[in-house]
Amino acid sequence: MTNESKSKDMLAIKLFAVIMLAFAAALLFRRSAGILAMTPLMLILCGASAFISLSVPIKCAIFGITAFALNSLELPSARDAMLFAALCILPCALFGYTARLIKKKKGLGTALFCISAVLCVGLNIFFIGNPFSAYKAQQRFDEYTQRIYPENENATLGKFEFSKVYYRYDTKAYVIDAVSDKYPTESASLSLGDDVICDGFKSIMEQKISEQYVAKMAAALRKAFPDGDFEVSYERFISLPGEAILSSADGELNGNVCYEIYLSGIQTGEDMLKTTRAYINAIDESGVGYARLTFKSGIGNWQRRYISIDPNHPLFHPEAELNYTNTATTNHFREYLLRIEKDK
Numbered sequence: 001m002t003n004e005s006k007s008k009d010m011l012a013i014k015l016f017a018v019i020m021l022a023f024a025a026a027l028l029f030r031r032s033a034g035i036l037a038m039t040p041l042m043l044i045l046c047g048a049s050a051f052i053s054l055s056v057p058i059k060c061a062i063f064g065i066t067a068f069a070l071n072s073l074e075l076p077s078a079r080d081a082m083l084f085a086a087l088c089i090l091p092c093a094l095f096g097y098t099a100r101l102i103k104k105k106k107g108l109g110t111a112l113f114c115i116s117a118v119l120c121v122g123l124n125i126f127f128i129g130n131p132f133s134a135y136k137a138q139q140r141f142d143e144y145t146q147r148i149y150p151e152n153e154n155a156t157l158g159k160f161e162f163s164k165v166y167y168r169y170d171t172k173a174y175v176i177d178a179v180s181d182k183y184p185t186e187s188a189s190l191s192l193g194d195d196v197i198c199d200g201f202k203s204i205m206e207q208k209i210s211e212q213y214v215a216k217m218a219a220a221l222r223k224a225f226p227d228g229d230f231e232v233s234y235e236r237f238i239s240l241p242g243e244a245i246l247s248s249a250d251g252e253l254n255g256n257v258c259y260e261i262y263l264s265g266i267q268t269g270e271d272m273l274k275t276t277r278a279y280i281n282a283i284d285e286s287g288v289g290y291a292r293l294t295f296k297s298g299i300g301n302w303q304r305r306y307i308s309i310d311p312n313h314p315l316f317h318p319e320a321e322l323n324y325t326n327t328a329t330t331n332h333f334r335e336y337l338l339r340i341e342k343d344k
Contacts, residue, residue: 018059029042034138141176255311280309
């Protein structure tokens with residue numbers, strides 16, 4: 001075997017070794033790797049590649065392209081994938097050049113190598129997260145999701161899936177992503193910041209699970225009042241301690257739903273009371289359960305009438321009390337304007 005052939009074989013071995021190190025580093029350094037991505041494992045692999053006698057720019061390119069390729073497959077934006085790639089290229093370059101310096105000036109090279117490691121660890125903590133904080137956040141998320149999203153084979157919403165914890169450097173919060181296998185396109189995030197969990201997924205799922213109950217209530221009223229001008233909407237669920245709303249089976253929450261029923265064409269308070277009593281009697285007769293009914297109608301440009309009904313009333317004898325609210329001082333002002341536009 002000639003020297004040229006040996007040289008080519010050695011170059012191929014070095015390239016293969018760098019590619020394997022880069023692939024392992026990219027696998028560990030992904031958002032979906034969770035806490036593993038926040039540990040120094042990727043940096044250790046970059047440091048190991050520094051002692052393979054291959055061009056530093058080539059090693060940086062291999063590490064950067066591999067990290068970008070694997071992250072771009074799962075991250076929503078190319079910018080995020082580029083961030084992971086950049087954080088992979090930087091230690092590869094720093095360790096590569098300082099490793100060369102170690103051979104010439106051992107003391108200076110070693111010091112710079114250590115400084116580079118500290119710098120890279122600091123940048124990873126800033127952009128990717130602290131593994132110790134992430135571990136505590138994961139425990140908080142696990143406790144919360146087990147309480148709010150318990151598994152139930154007969155659940156209306158199917159099975160819930162949650163990603164591993166990751167860090168959002170722009171919001172300084174630890175986050176997990178949630179999705180239901182029945183609604184795979186309706187995903188959202190849960191974030192932990194200032195020791196408070198903000199759940200953006202729960203309201204979406206509650207809205208989904210409420211649709212069957214809203215449809216049932218609207219059908220009962222439409223049967224009783226085929227020409228009635230009304231609109232039924234979901235307000236919220238009421239649950240007892242230990243009761244998991246989101247893991248309920250079909251039809252289990254008939255008595256847990258608070259409805260809003262908007263009545264159009266109501267001119268006076270007396271008309272409002274009369275119409276409301278008729279609607280409540282029809283609901284009582286239908287047997288559709290509820291936790292609370294709130295009937296609403298518009299009056300003028302700035303006020304709305306409303307009547308709240310508790311389910312615990314004598315059958316066909318509801319206690320209906322007319323109340324008024326100023327739309328200019330509530331969060332429902334925009335909703336009120338939309339109603340007015342609809343009635344035109």
